[in-house]
Amino acid sequence: MPLENTELQFTPLYNKHMERGARMVPFSGWNMPVQYTGILQEHMHTREKASVFDISHMGEFFLKGSSVYKDVDRLVTCRLDDVADGRCRYGFLLNEQGCVIDDMIIFRISSFEFMIVVNAGTLEKDREWICKNISSGTEFTDRSVATAKIDIQGPLSPVVMDSVMPGSGISGLKRFNFRHLTWNGIELLVSATGYTGEKGYEIFLPVEEAAGLWDAFLAIEDVEPAGLGARDSLRLEKGFSLYGHDIDESHTPLESGLERFVYLEKDFIGKGSLLERKERGFGRILTGFVCAGRRSAREKFMVKIDNKISGVVTSGVFSPCLKKGIGLCYIDKKIPVEGQDVILTDGRVEIEAVTKKPPFV
DSSP, X not given: OXXXXXXXXXXXXXXXXXXXXXXXXXXXXXXEEEESSOHHHHHHHHHHSEEEEEOTTSEEEEEEEXXXXXXXXXHBSSOOTTOOTTEEEEEEEEOTTSOEXXXXXXXXXXXXXXXXXXXXXXXXXXXXHHHHTSOTTEEEEEOTTTEEEEEEESTXXXXXXXXXXXXXOGGGOOTTBEEEEEETTEEEEEEOOOSSSSSEEEXXXXXXXXXXXXXXXXXXXXXEEOOHHHHHHHHHHTTOOOBTTTBOTTSOTTTTTOGGGOOTTSOOTTHHHHHHHHHHOOSEEXXXXXXXXSOOOOTTOEXXXXXXXXXXXEEEEEETTTTEEEEEEEEETTSOXXXXXXXXXXXXXXXXXXXXXXXXO
């Protein structure tokens, strides 16, 4: 989420964005490109060809040592005992109340070393929480400042990777796997986790080398840059949650429809409270909506049924693929998560919609 009254940080690709005429906006304390040619064009280009995104604002934590597996396993909600070296998994950091401190991807480098990729807006509190809850046998290193992250997303991304990194075989990387490789003498970590729902790759590399890789991608005819605007509409079409909007420290992953990323057969911080909340039941649960027309509700719009407020919108956007407004909302648990006619309103505008469980595309 944008931060007020904070000196903005700049990614190593800031000058590249300005050369392309990007519109820059504050986001999680960073000056980030929201669009270049336009959100709709960038969105469809990603769905049909391939786009490159600057995601260097994300944080990268490295943990290693004799007790690292035990510590990380206790910190995160997802199952780790079946994750092999070179694989990664999506999960959550929970507080003692069972609510979400952050969502993240955990990379198992070896049984003695893990990398955790965290959101920029929660980096400091994540670091504090993790350091507070690891043992003396685990060494923690924050490499966020030294690490850039460039994502190439879209159906043509395997062809692009083969063109930029010939002979590496990286285009065959399976989803939620990662590999270390060398490109032009530069050490890279390449993963295939994605936030757009398309085939794609995420490249972690030293900040001083980011511009060279960015230029190499954009030298490919079918590759164009895309900003945070398209990233948001792409993730919403797939129903992916955004921290600070759809998930936060006021909600558990269970009421947010993300129980599949919580492995209740192990112990983790917040599990006891999570189970207690589950036993009591949740007042509201997260689902999606599709609007009758092109206009979409925005965050904090109320969800009304029979003139009664029955929920709140957390994310909303125009879907370039559906040509309709879509979004996510918390609704009273007694309301059907799919097929319920609702009115979305901010008190002035009223938008007809129907609840629908994501993904939308």
